[in-house]
Amino acid sequence: MAEAHQAVGFQFTVRPDGVDLKLSQEVIKNIYLSGVTAWKKRAIQFKNGVLAGVYPASPSSWLIVVIAMMSSLYIHVDPSLGMINAIKDNLPFLKYSTGLQTRAVLSAILFATGLWLFLIYLLRYTLKALLSYHEWIFESHGKMSSSTKVWLSLVKMFSGRRPLLYSFQASLPRLPVPSVDDTIHRYLESVRPLLDSQQYNQMEVLASEFKASMATQLQRYLILKSWWATNYVSDWWEEYIYLRGRTPIMVNSNFYIMDLLYVTPTHRQAARAGNVVHAMLQYRRKLERGEHAPLRALGTVPMCSTQMERMFNTTRIPGIETGEQLFGSGQFNQQTLPLTLFPILTDIVQHLTDRKHLVVYHRGRFFHVWLYTGGRHLLPSELETQFQRILNDTSEPQPGELKLAALTAGNRVPWARTRIKYFSQGVNKVSLDAIESAAFFLALDDEPQGYEPAKTNSLDSYAKSLLHGKCYDRWFDKSFTLISYPNGKMGVNVEHSWADAPIVGHMWEYVAATDCFHLGYTEEGHCKGDVNKGLPYPTRLQWQIPKECQDVIEASYLSAKQIADDVDFHGYLFNEFGKGLIKKCRTSPDAFIQLALQLAQFRDQGVFCLTYESSMTRMFRDGRTETVRSCTSEAVEFVRAMEDASATRFALFRKAADKHQNMYRLAMTGSGIDRHLFCLYIVSKYLGVDSPFLKKVLSEPWKLSTSQTPQQQLNLVDINKFPKYVSAGGGFGPVADDGYGVSYIIIGENLITFHISSKFSSPDTDSYRFGQNIRKAMIDIQALFKTENDKKIVENAKRVPLENGKKYI
Structure with a gap:
C-alpha cells in the first residue's frame, strides 16, 4: 500500500467542529515545481518562436x-x-x-x-x-x-547568425512544378532500356495522346496548387501513399534503424534503456524549443525541418471516414456518386504536445511510466530503476493482452473497426489513450540480438527482430518504437507516414553520441547517479478484452506472421574498401554503388528492371523525397560491357556514373519525374478523367528499390578517433513480391553496410545470393580503376626523357 499512500496529495476529515485538512508537502512541492517548469518551457518556446519568426x-x-x-x-x-x-x-x-x-x-x-x-x-x-x-x-x-x-x-x-531549427522555414523556396514536356521526355528516356521497340512505341503514343488531350488542364491545376500550398506534393504523398493504404504497415511500410555495430556500452538492459530514453528526452526538449541547429548542405544551404515536428507524441490512428456509412446505407452507388465522394478508408496522424509518460511492453504486459518528477526529467538512474522494476515483475498478461499489439500489425480495416467497437469506452479506452498519447513506445525484449561476427546470420536475425519482431511486441502505429534487448543492444522501428528515414536518423545519431560520450555508465554497467527508490512504481494498463475481440487479435496476428515469415533478409558488411578509395577514383560513392547494384541485379536475374532510388527534396519547403530511376541506358550499356569484358567498359562506367549524378541532382532540385506524374494522376482522379498513360506509369512495379542512409552529424563522433562507434544503418522490407529492397550506409572511409530484403515465397529471389552478387560487382568495378591506373603507369614509364631533357621516347 506504500504506493497508494504516496499518491495521496491531501487528506481531509469532517469533524463536528469543522474540516481537518492535511496536505502532503512533498506532493505540493512537486506540483509547484511542475508548474514552474511548465511556465519556463512556455517562456522559452515563446522566445524561440519570436526569434525564428523575425529571422x-x-x-x-x-x-x-x-x-x-x-x-x-x-x-x-x-x-x-x-x-x-x-x-x-x-x-x-x-x-x-x-x-x-x-x-x-x-x-x-x-x-x-x-x-x-x-x-x-x-x-x-x-x-x-x-x-x-x-x-x-x-x-x-x-x-x-x-x-x-x-x-x-x-x-x-x-x-544571419545562430539560426534555430525553424529559422529558415519562411525563407525556403517552394518546390517547382516541372514542365510536362520535360517530365515526359525524362520518363520515356528512363523506360527506353527496359522496353522492346514495340512496347516503347506504344508508350510514346500514350504519352503523345496524354500531352495532346488533358496534360495542359491537369498541369494548370497543379500550378495553381503550387501557388496556394507550401508544397504541391507532400500532403498528397502522405495521404495517398501512406494513410490510405489498407494493407499492413508492418514490413510493407515501417522501417528500422540499428544500434552501434561493434560497441555495446553496457550489457545491462535496464541501464542501457535508461540512458537512451533520457537522451531522447533531452533531444525532445531541444526539439520542442526549436534549439537544434538546422541541417545545412555545404554548411550553408538550409534544409526543411518540418518533418521533425511530429517525431514524438505521435501515433497513426486507423480511421474510417463518414463516407463509408453514407455509401453503406444504400442511398448512393458508384454511378451516382462523384469520384471525390466515394467511400474512403483513411488513417490520420495524431500529434499531441507535452506528453509526460511512456508506455513499456514486456512479456505481454503494458506499463505506464512517468517521465517527469518534480518538474524535471527522470534521471538515467531513475529510469533504470523503473525499467528494472518492470523486468522483475512476474505478473501474467490479462486475457487478450499478450498479442494486443498485433492489431497494429494486421490489415487496417479490422483494426479500425475493432478500435471503434471495443476500445472507445471504459478501461480499454483509458489504456489505449495512454499508448496513443505516450511520448513513444518502448519494448523490452527477452531475446538478445545484435551483430556478432562469429555468427553468420546474426545481422539477419537482428534486422528481422527490428522490422517485425514477434508481430505483437511492437506498437507499429507509434511514430517509433524503441526496442531494448537483454544484452544491452537497442534499435528502432519507425512508422513511415509522418517522416522519412533521415529525420529519425538525426535523432538516433544524437542519442548514440549522448549515451556513449556524455552520460556514460559506472564500472558495473549501471547508469551514473544516485538511485531514487522513492519513485512510484510503473502501473499496469488494464484491459477488458472480450472473446470476439480476441478472435480479431488472433486473426491479425496470423496475417502479420505470414508476412513476417516470408521476409528473406540478409545483412552484409562490405569492408574490402569504402568511400575513401571510391573518392580517390574521382567518382561519386552513391553512383559507384548504384552501378554495382545494376550489375548485381543483372547477374542475379538475367534482366534489367525498373529501379527506385530515394532522393530528398528538403531544400524546398515541406519537401520529402523524389525518385531517381537508376536503371538508365548508360547503366545498361556499362553492365553489358562488363559481362562481355569490353575494352570500353571504364569509359562507359564514367559515362553512366555522370548520368546518375546528374539525375540525382535533378531530383534534389525539383526536376524529378515520379512525384510530378503522381500529382498529375491525383488531379485526373479528382476531375474524373481517365489517362491510360498515367495509369500505365503508376502501375509499373519497382523490382529493385534502394535507399542510402546518410550520416548527417559527423561532428558528434570523431570516427577516426573512435572507429568502433559507427552505426549499422537501417533497412526496410521488400517492395515487390519478386524483387529486392536494398538499403545501404557508407560508414567512414572503409565500410559499407548493405541491408537486403526479399520474399521466401518468390522462387526468383534470394537475399544472400544477391548480397554475394553485390560484393562481386563492387570488387569487379573497383578492378577497372586498378587496371586503368596500371595502364597509366605503363604509359608514363614509356615517356622516359632522353639525356637532352627535351625529347621523349
Whole structure:
C-alpha cells in the first residue's frame, strides 16, 4: 500500500467542529515545481518562436531602428519622407491625443516598426531568391565557379547568425512544378532500356495522346496548387501513399534503424534503456524549443525541418471516414456518386504536445511510466530503476493482452473497426489513450540480438527482430518504437507516414553520441547517479478484452506472421574498401554503388528492371523525397560491357556514373519525374478523367528499390578517433513480391553496410545470393580503376626523357 499512500496529495476529515485538512508537502512541492517548469518551457518556446519568426533579423534590431527614427526627430531630419507626419495626422487614436511630442514619438515608433517588418520580409525574400539558385549542385566536386562563390557568400551574409531549427522555414523556396514536356521526355528516356521497340512505341503514343488531350488542364491545376500550398506534393504523398493504404504497415511500410555495430556500452538492459530514453528526452526538449541547429548542405544551404515536428507524441490512428456509412446505407452507388465522394478508408496522424509518460511492453504486459518528477526529467538512474522494476515483475498478461499489439500489425480495416467497437469506452479506452498519447513506445525484449561476427546470420536475425519482431511486441502505429534487448543492444522501428528515414536518423545519431560520450555508465554497467527508490512504481494498463475481440487479435496476428515469415533478409558488411578509395577514383560513392547494384541485379536475374532510388527534396519547403530511376541506358550499356569484358567498359562506367549524378541532382532540385506524374494522376482522379498513360506509369512495379542512409552529424563522433562507434544503418522490407529492397550506409572511409530484403515465397529471389552478387560487382568495378591506373603507369614509364631533357621516347 506504500504506493497508494504516496499518491495521496491531501487528506481531509469532517469533524463536528469543522474540516481537518492535511496536505502532503512533498506532493505540493512537486506540483509547484511542475508548474514552474511548465511556465519556463512556455517562456522559452515563446522566445524561440519570436526569434525564428523575425529571422534573419533579431528583436534587438527593432530597437536599433526605433532609436534611429527617434534620433531623426531631434536633428530635424525626416527619413520617412513625410510618412511619420501622415501617421500622426491620420490615425484616430493619435490625431485626438494630447501632447504634440507624444504624438510624434508614437508615430515614429509605428513607422519604425513598419519599416523593420518590411526589412525582415525583404531579407527573407532575398534569401529565398538566393536559395532558388541550384546551379552549384551541378558543378564538379572540388570545382566551384566564381558565380557560385559569390552566391555562397551572399547566402552566408543573408542567413544571419545562430539560426534555430525553424529559422529558415519562411525563407525556403517552394518546390517547382516541372514542365510536362520535360517530365515526359525524362520518363520515356528512363523506360527506353527496359522496353522492346514495340512496347516503347506504344508508350510514346500514350504519352503523345496524354500531352495532346488533358496534360495542359491537369498541369494548370497543379500550378495553381503550387501557388496556394507550401508544397504541391507532400500532403498528397502522405495521404495517398501512406494513410490510405489498407494493407499492413508492418514490413510493407515501417522501417528500422540499428544500434552501434561493434560497441555495446553496457550489457545491462535496464541501464542501457535508461540512458537512451533520457537522451531522447533531452533531444525532445531541444526539439520542442526549436534549439537544434538546422541541417545545412555545404554548411550553408538550409534544409526543411518540418518533418521533425511530429517525431514524438505521435501515433497513426486507423480511421474510417463518414463516407463509408453514407455509401453503406444504400442511398448512393458508384454511378451516382462523384469520384471525390466515394467511400474512403483513411488513417490520420495524431500529434499531441507535452506528453509526460511512456508506455513499456514486456512479456505481454503494458506499463505506464512517468517521465517527469518534480518538474524535471527522470534521471538515467531513475529510469533504470523503473525499467528494472518492470523486468522483475512476474505478473501474467490479462486475457487478450499478450498479442494486443498485433492489431497494429494486421490489415487496417479490422483494426479500425475493432478500435471503434471495443476500445472507445471504459478501461480499454483509458489504456489505449495512454499508448496513443505516450511520448513513444518502448519494448523490452527477452531475446538478445545484435551483430556478432562469429555468427553468420546474426545481422539477419537482428534486422528481422527490428522490422517485425514477434508481430505483437511492437506498437507499429507509434511514430517509433524503441526496442531494448537483454544484452544491452537497442534499435528502432519507425512508422513511415509522418517522416522519412533521415529525420529519425538525426535523432538516433544524437542519442548514440549522448549515451556513449556524455552520460556514460559506472564500472558495473549501471547508469551514473544516485538511485531514487522513492519513485512510484510503473502501473499496469488494464484491459477488458472480450472473446470476439480476441478472435480479431488472433486473426491479425496470423496475417502479420505470414508476412513476417516470408521476409528473406540478409545483412552484409562490405569492408574490402569504402568511400575513401571510391573518392580517390574521382567518382561519386552513391553512383559507384548504384552501378554495382545494376550489375548485381543483372547477374542475379538475367534482366534489367525498373529501379527506385530515394532522393530528398528538403531544400524546398515541406519537401520529402523524389525518385531517381537508376536503371538508365548508360547503366545498361556499362553492365553489358562488363559481362562481355569490353575494352570500353571504364569509359562507359564514367559515362553512366555522370548520368546518375546528374539525375540525382535533378531530383534534389525539383526536376524529378515520379512525384510530378503522381500529382498529375491525383488531379485526373479528382476531375474524373481517365489517362491510360498515367495509369500505365503508376502501375509499373519497382523490382529493385534502394535507399542510402546518410550520416548527417559527423561532428558528434570523431570516427577516426573512435572507429568502433559507427552505426549499422537501417533497412526496410521488400517492395515487390519478386524483387529486392536494398538499403545501404557508407560508414567512414572503409565500410559499407548493405541491408537486403526479399520474399521466401518468390522462387526468383534470394537475399544472400544477391548480397554475394553485390560484393562481386563492387570488387569487379573497383578492378577497372586498378587496371586503368596500371595502364597509366605503363604509359608514363614509356615517356622516359632522353639525356637532352627535351625529347621523349
